[in-house]
Amino acid sequence: MGILEVKGVNKRFGGLQALGDVNLSVAENSVHAIIGPNGAGKSTLLNCLVGMLIPDSGSVTFQGESVLGRNPHEINQMGISRVFQTPEIFGDLSVIENVMIPCFAKRDGAFELNAWGAVRGQADIRDTAEQILIDVNMQDKRHINAASLSRGDKRRLEMAMCLVQQPKLLLLDEPTAGMARADTNNTIDLLKEIHDSRDITMAIIEHDMHVVFSLAERITVLAQGSPLVEETPENIKGHPKVREAYLGEAQV
Amino acid sequence: MDQFILQVLNGLDKGSAYALIALGLTLIFGTLGVVNFAHGALFMLGAFCAVTLSRILTLSHTVIDESKKDFLGNPLKVEVPYIQDWFGQAAGQTIIDWAVPLSILFAIPIMILIGVVMERGLIKHFYKRPHADQILVTFGLAIVIQEIVKYYFGANQIPTPAPEAFIGSFDFGALIGREPGAIIYPYWRIVYFLFSALLIAAVFAFLQFTTFGMVVRAGMADRETVGLLGINIDRRFTIMFGIAAAVAGLAGVMYTPINSPNYHMGMDFLVISFVVVVVGGMGSLGGAVLAGFVLGILESFASLQAVIEALPGINQVVIYLVAIIILLTRPRGLLGRKGVMED
Amino acid sequence: MFGLDKKDTGLLLIVAALVAFAPILLNPFPENSALAQFNAGYPDLMQRFVIFGIFAIGFNILFGLTGYLSFGHAAFLGVGSYAGVWMLKLLTINVIPAIIMSTLVAGLFSILIGYISLRRSGIYFSILTLAFAQMSFALAASVLTPITGGETGLQTGLNDPRIFPEFLGGGATSGGNIPAPELFGLEMRASYELSVGGWLWTFNAGYYVCAIIMLVAFYVAIRIFRSPFGMMLRAVKSNQRRLNYTGLNTKPYMLACFVISGMYAGLAGGLMVSMDPLAGAERMQWTASGEVVLMTILGGVGTLIGPVLGAGMIKYFENIFSKINDNLLHQWFAFMPDGLEDFMVAVIHPFIGKGWHLTLGLLFMLVVIFLPGGLVEGGQRIGGLFKRKKKNTTTDTQSTAAN
Ligand SMILES: Nc1ncnc2c1ncn2[C@@H]1O[C@H](COP(=O)(O)OP(=O)(O)OP(=O)(O)O)[C@@H](O)[C@H]1O
Numbered sequence: 002m003g004i005l006e007v008k009g010v011n012k013r014f015g016g017l018q019a020l021g022d023v024n025l026s027v028a029e030n031s032v033h034a035i036i037g038p039n040g041a042g043k044s045t046l047l048n049c050l051v052g053m054l055i056p057d058s059g060s061v062t063f064q065g066e067s068v069l070g071r072n073p074h075e076i077n078q079m080g081i082s083r084v085f086q087t088p089e090i091f092g093d094l095s096v097i098e099n100v101m102i103p104c105f106a107k108r109d110g111a112f113e114l115n116a117w118g119a120v121r122g123q124a125d126i127r128d129t130a131e132q133i134l135i136d137v138n139m140q141d142k143r144h145i146n147a148a149s150l151s152r153g154d155k156r157r158l159e160m161a162m163c164l165v166q167q168p169k170l171l172l173l174d175e176p177t178a179g180m181a182r183a184d185t186n187n188t189i190d191l192l193k194e195i196h197d198s199r200d201i202t203m204a205i206i207e208h209d210m211h212v213v214f215s216l217a218e219r220i221t222v223l224a225q226g227s228p229l230v231e232e233t234p235e236n237i238k239g240h241p242k243v244r245e246a247y248l249g250e251a252q253v
Numbered sequence: 254m255d256q257f258i259l260q261v262l263n264g265l266d267k268g269s270a271y272a273l274i275a276l277g278l279t280l281i282f283g284t285l286g287v288v289n290f291a292h293g294a295l296f297m298l299g300a301f302c303a304v305t306l307s308r309i310l311t312l313s314h315t316v317i318d319e320s321k322k323d324f325l326g327n328p329l330k331v332e333v334p335y336i337q338d339w340f341g342q343a344a345g346q347t348i349i350d351w352a353v354p355l356s357i358l359f360a361i362p363i364m365i366l367i368g369v370v371m372e373r374g375l376i377k378h379f380y381k382r383p384h385a386d387q388i389l390v391t392f393g394l395a396i397v398i399q400e401i402v403k404y405y406f407g408a409n410q411i412p413t414p415a416p417e418a419f420i421g422s423f424d425f426g427a428l429i430g431r432e433p434g435a436i437i438y439p440y441w442r443i444v445y446f447l448f449s450a451l452l453i454a455a456v457f458a459f460l461q462f463t464t465f466g467m468v469v470r471a472g473m474a475d476r477e478t479v480g481l482l483g484i485n486i487d488r489r490f491t492i493m494f495g496i497a498a499a500v501a502g503l504a505g506v507m508y509t510p511i512n513s514p515n516y517h518m519g520m521d522f523l524v525i526s527f528v529v530v531v532v533g534g535m536g537s538l539g540g541a542v543l544a545g546f547v548l549g550i551l552e553s554f555a556s557l558q559a560v561i562e563a564l565p566g567i568n569q570v571v572i573y574l575v576a577i578i579i580l581l582t583r584p585r586g587l588l589g590r591k592g593v594m595e596d
Numbered sequence: 597m598f599g600l601d602k603k604d605t606g607l608l609l610i611v612a613a614l615v616a617f618a619p620i621l622l623n624p625f626p627e628n629s630a631l632a633q634f635n636a637g638y639p640d641l642m643q644r645f646v647i648f649g650i651f652a653i654g655f656n657i658l659f660g661l662t663g664y665l666s667f668g669h670a671a672f673l674g675v676g677s678y679a680g681v682w683m684l685k686l687l688t689i690n691v692i693p694a695i696i697m698s699t700l701v702a703g704l705f706s707i708l709i710g711y712i713s714l715r716r717s718g719i720y721f722s723i724l725t726l727a728f729a730q731m732s733f734a735l736a737a738s739v740l741t742p743i744t745g746g747e748t749g750l751q752t753g754l755n756d757p758r759i760f761p762e763f764l765g766g767g768a769t770s771g772g773n774i775p776a777p778e779l780f781g782l783e784m785r786a787s788y789e790l791s792v793g794g795w796l797w798t799f800n801a802g803y804y805v806c807a808i809i810m811l812v813a814f815y816v817a818i819r820i821f822r823s824p825f826g827m828m829l830r831a832v833k834s835n836q837r838r839l840n841y842t843g844l845n846t847k848p849y850m851l852a853c854f855v856i857s858g859m860y861a862g863l864a865g866g867l868m869v870s871m872d873p874l875a876g877a878e879r880m881q882w883t884a885s886g887e888v889v890l891m892t893i894l895g896g897v898g899t900l901i902g903p904v905l906g907a908g909m910i911k912y913f914e915n916i917f918s919k920i921n922d923n924l925l926h927q928w929f930a931f932m933p934d935g936l937e938d939f940m941v942a943v944i945h946p947f948i949g950k951g952w953h954l955t956l957g958l959l960f961m962l963v964v965i966f967l968p969g970g971l972v973e974g975g976q977r978i979g980g981l982f983k984r985k986k987k988n989t990t991t992d993t994q995s996t997a998a999n
């Protein structure tokens with residue numbers, strides 16, 4: 002029984018079957034990659050997990066509890082954080098404020114009317130936020146407006162915002178897209194280290210096979226909305242079906 | 254039953270005005286993505302085009318009429334409009350009498366010009382600014398236009414009657430075989446409704462059947478793609494703004510006999526027209542027209558004596574109440590498209 | 597100090613000083629000089645400065661922090677006014693219960709309207725608030741006449757059945773006159789006049805009551821801006837979706853913000869009737885809601901001091917500009933040759949007196965076009981110019997030194 006169980010999920014957009022009978026089980030403390038060509042339904046699947054979309058049928062359970070019908074903030078409070086495919090950050094706020102907000106969410110829950118105490122008086126929050134910025138190597142940018150960061154930095158910031166919550170399950174939608182090679186490698190190291198040190202389960206969508214094979218313990222291949230195979234990285238490489246549907250195209 | 258028909262009819266003329274203003278607002282919003290709070294001012298300017306023309310037509314000089322004497326026995330001075338000098342007394346009088354319909358010709362070029370100047374001079378610079386900024390700058394412009402009109406025309410209502418031929422009422426009851434006199438309806442309101450219907454039909458036909466209209470509609474749906482096709486969408490949008498201004502202006506011109514214009518009539522209509530646009534669904538032309546008539550008619554029903562007795566005050570609030578209910582139950586309004594102005 | 601950092605404390609102290617000495621600062625011209633028209637140190641004008649300041653500060657907590665543009669805030673001001681007058685009529689002529697009640701009733705009313713309106717965002721939210729306010733206005737002016745006094749308005753009267761006529765030092769009906777609102781026996785309209793040289797300064801009790809409350813309101817606003825709650829509100833404006841996926845429920849945050857903002861408006865309404873116990877329905881009309889939007893924008897949206905500046909500026913314009921007339925203009929331009937004098941008067945004429953709205957509209961457009969940050973941004977730009985000059989000089993000296 003995995004920490005995340007997706008059973009028989011279907012989702013249609015008008016005439017398009019974006020997800021067709023998807024089954025997925027993510028084992029606790031594993032790194033599970035979901036790969037597949039563009040338009041395969043990977044992001045749609047994540048949308049169904051975090052409360053952005055409700056599947057037409059099927060069930061999604063996290064630690065044995067259903068997430069369907071819950072609001073996004075409730076699902077996050079259950080311990081699921083997500084990095085989006087296009088960075089979703091607070092552009093008008095400074096970098097440090099961007100990471101402080103998830104700290105508050107983690108400490109105080111979904112709503113806390115603290116309109117009197119100053120933000121700068123919250124030493125614990127500030128320390129945690131500073132620490133995560135050091136971890137992602139952004140400490141020197143902490144007072145910059147997030148909107149003016151580079152694309153790669155925005156992605157790293159968003160990752161920091163998710164990591165600082167210490168989620169039980171971290172969903173990453175193409176975390177290294179748009180990053181330079183060196184940054185990609187840094188990100189791989191960061192994710193590895195976090196995975197090793199903090200018991201975080203990760204589900205990662207990625208087109209870059211270098212990233213996938215460096216991190217993943219299991220890989221699910223999605224094509225046209227349905228899972229094709231689920232295997233270990235070693236077995237995936239040689240798998241004829243996958244080669245046909247995907248790897249040929251990605252030229253690994 | 255008579256009451257019912259009467260109220261529907263009564264709602265039509267106000268509904269027409271709402272529909273025309275809302276249509277223009279939607280055109281501007283749909284094509285340019287701008288929320289134009291100065292649109293009511295355009296409606297008001299149209300009305301004042303009619304006022305201005307009738308003033309021009311009645312420009313007079315004084316002549317001494319020897320045939321009439323005042324009580325002291327001196328010859329009487331009378332004001333004679335120039336127009337009567339030029340066209341003869343009877344023809345001149347008729348032209349003056351028909352000032353309001355004639356203003357249509359006068360208002361079209363003026364309103365298009367005002368619209369184009371407004372777009373090129375101000376609105377253009379706000380395409381990329383947030384909606385709040387657009388609302389605010391056009392709101393400021395509306396105040397300015399309104400104050401200028403007030404400066405020149407004063408704060409009072411200016412009666413601008415319909416041509417003599419349209420004064421009086423039409424016995425609608427007799428026509429549909431009900432008791433004569435049960436349903437009477439002023440002629441001019443019939444004219445206003447038919448005129449509005451024609452104008453609305455013309456706008457839709459223009460968008461539907463001309464290449465210009467097709468490009469504009471495509472631009473409303475997806476501005477970037479159309480721009481990429483190498484079509485100069487901006488110029489067309491400027492013209493579209495001029496047309497929207499003209500539509501609002503004409504609605505104002507023809508409305509003057511129904512309600513004597515004053516400088517703040519634009520704002521009064523604007524607030525309701527925005528409600529109309531939102532109820533119809535932001536960006537939906539059909540929705541704007543539909544909602545305009547629906548709300549106009551509902552408003553007139555709510556002012557029935559029986560209804561007011563049952564629900565005191567309902568006539569004052571029915572539009573807003575309906576708007577609230579629709580917005581909460583149909584988030585995108587009656588016919589709204591997905592994804593328009595949602596964030 | 598007061599749990600604020602150094603910069604905010606400084607700001608608060610400056611505002612406090614300005615407000616305390618306003619009767620002197622706003623009367624810079626001697627009583628009989630030609631420029632006395634520009635004096636603004638009159639009790640009722642100064643009261644309006646601070647009362648609208650409170651209104652705008654509250655509006656800015658909503659609009660400035662979250663970006664939700666309410667077009668119906670005047671409704672809360674109106675409801676607060678009515679509640680205040682009723683307290684003055686039924687309970688006591690002492691203003692304290694009136695002020696408290698105004699704030700509370702407006703708060704309750706904003707829970708209702710906020711709960712419904714906040715289900716939508718963007719322009720839909722604006723239209724919903726507008727619709728509610730227009731409904732309140734229409735009902736207050738018509739069917740609710742027994743409660744609101746209809747079009748004539750609601751005011752205190754001789755025969756009001758006050759339960760505690762002498763509560764907290766409040767006076768009973770005095771000598772057949774309608775009692776004036778007061779605080780522990782101190783009438784709000786009481787003033788102390790001080791004449792120094794050619795200057796005349798009026799220190800008014802009502803003004804100082806409003807001013808102290810305004811300072812408290814301003815202080816509370818600073819705390820809200822700097823609090824985690826304020827940060828969440830700014831995050832709503834920046835990216836509401838991200839906030840939801842970060843585990844925060846934006847709904848209660850928005851509702852709390854809306855209610856706080858509505859209570860500020862109610863407080864302003866309560867103070868208004870405490871100064872002049874008359875509340876009319878036109879106070880709730882959408883033009884009144886528009887006015888507070890203008891004030892906030894003009895001063896600087898989302899800044900602390902901006903709304904106060906904007907409110908002061910607009911109320912000043914309204915009172916002073918509308919008082920200027922042609923005679924006065926002729927006096928000013930008397931030094932010019934006659935033709936030019938008449939020309940100047942003719943040019944300026946449309947913008948003064950009854951035309952002050954035109955000036956306001958133009959000013960407003962100019963601000964939105966060229967200075968979206970309002971007066972505060974203008975101030976910063978000017979300050980920036982000076983700073984840059986200083987920097988330039990220092991680099992100059994450095995380079996000379998290097999040579
Ligand atoms: N909200 C939506 N409405 C309609 N169609 C949608 C919606 N979201 C996704 N789709 C469609 O569903 C299909 C799957 O999209 P999805 O974004 O899940 O693909 P993906 O696997 O993430 O691709 P990529 O690698 O490009 O990110 C696509 O054809 C997409 O156009």
Ligand SMILES: [Mg+2]
Binds near residue numbers: 043044045086174
């Ligand atoms: Mg995707």
